Amino acid sequence: MDNEITLSFIAKSENEALARMVMSSFIAAIDPTIEELSEFKTVISEAVTNAIVHGYEEDGVGKIEIHAQRLDREIVVSIVDYGRGIRDVSQAREPLFTTKPEQERSGMGFTIMESFSDDVEIYSIPDRGTTVTITKRFVPIQESSRIV
Amino acid sequence: MHEVERVGDEIIIIRLKGELDHHSTTDIRNEIVPLIKNGSIKVLVWNLKDLNFMDSSGIGLILGRMRELAPIEGQTIIVNPSPTMKKIFQFAGLSPYIYNESEIEIMSKLGGIVYGQ
Ligand SMILES: Nc1ncnc2c1ncn2[C@@H]1O[C@H](COP(=O)(O)OP(=O)(O)OP(=O)(O)O)[C@@H](O)[C@H]1O
Numbered sequence A: 001m002d003n004e005i006t007l008s009f010i011a012k013s014e015n016e017a018l019a020r021m022v023m024s025s026f027i028a029a030i031d032p033t034i035e036e037l038s039e040f041k042t043v044i045s046e047a048v049t050n051a052i053v054h055g056y057e058e059d060g061v062g063k064i065e066i067h068a069q070r071l072d073r074e075i076v077v078s079i080v081d082y083g084r085g086i087r088d089v090s091q092a093r094e095p096l097f098t099t100k101p102e103q104e105r106s107g108m109g110f111t112i113m114e115s116f117s118d119d120v121e122i123y124s125i126p127d128r129g130t131t132v133t134i135t136k137r138f139v140p141i142q143e144s145s146r147i148v
Numbered sequence B: 001m002h003e004v005e006r007v008g009d010e011i012i013i014i015r016l017k018g019e020l021d022h023h024s025t026t027d028i029r030n031e032i033v034p035l036i037k038n039g040s041i042k043v044l045v046w047n048l049k050d051l052n053f054m055d056s057s058g059i060g061l062i063l064g065r066m067r068e069l070a071p072i073e074g075q076t077i078i079v080n081p082s083p084t085m086k087k088i089f090q091f092a093g094l095s096p097y098i099y100n101e102s103e104i105e106i107m108s109k110l111g112g113i114v115y116g117q
C-alpha cells in the first residue's frame, strides 16, 4: 500500500487550490475521516502559501515542488522552494510571528501545521530556499478493532 | 466565492462559500473594506455555513476587518465554522467571536441591540 509522487508548479496563488486537490487525492486510498482530510488540506495549504508568498513573493516564476510518500498509514510530504529562505527558523515557528503583517498574514501558519500533523521539520538556507517536511499518521476508527 | 449583504446602515453579512485561501481573500477584502470605510457599520457577521475550506488567510481577513472596526467599536460575529475552522480560530484567539446560533437567530438578536428594541 505504499506510493510516491512529485508535483511541480510555479509561484502563483491559483496553484494553492491545485496543490490541495492533488494531495487530497493522494491520501484518498487511506480513507481518512472528514476532519483528518480537512486538517491535512490545511497543512498543505499553509506550507504551499508560505512558499509562494514568502519564498518567492508571488513572482509567478519560482518553482515549488511537493514530494509525497505514503508508507502504510503514514504520509510524509516535503514542500520545497528555492526562494529567499528563513533566517531564524525558531522565531518563524513562534505563534503570531510574521514578516508580512501588511499583507494581512497572521503568523499562524507554522502553528497550524504543527497542530494538525505529527511532525514538522524546517530546513532553510537564506537566499537558497526552504524545505518543510510534514509527517502525518492516519488512524481510522475501524483500524483500532483490527489491531491485535 | 462569496455573498455580501448589507442590512440597514449598520450590519454587513458576509456569506463565504467554497474555499477561502490566500488566492481568494483578495476579492473579498476589496469588496468589504470600502463598506467599512464608509463609516456607519457597527457589526460584521461572517457566515461560514457554505465554506468548505479555510486556512490562516481567513484569520488574516477577519482580524484585518476587526482592526478597521475597532476605532468605531464595531462588533465581529462568526457563525457556522466547521470543526477544523473552530480549531484554527481557537489557535488565533478568535473563539470568543464564534456564536453557536444560526444567522437568522443572530439577526433577530441584533435587531434588539442595534435598534434598541
Ligand atoms: N517558504 C518560506 N520562505 C521564506 N520565509 C518563510 C517561508 N515560510 C515561512 N517563512 C517565514 O516564517 C514566517 C512565519 O510563517 P507562518 O506561516 O507561521 O506565518 P505567516 O505566513 O507570516 O502568516 P499566516 O501563515 O498566518 O498567513 C513568515 O512570516 C516568513 O517570514
Ligand SMILES: [Mg+2]
Pocket: A046, A049, A050, A105, A108, A109, A110, B056
Ligand atoms: Mg504562512
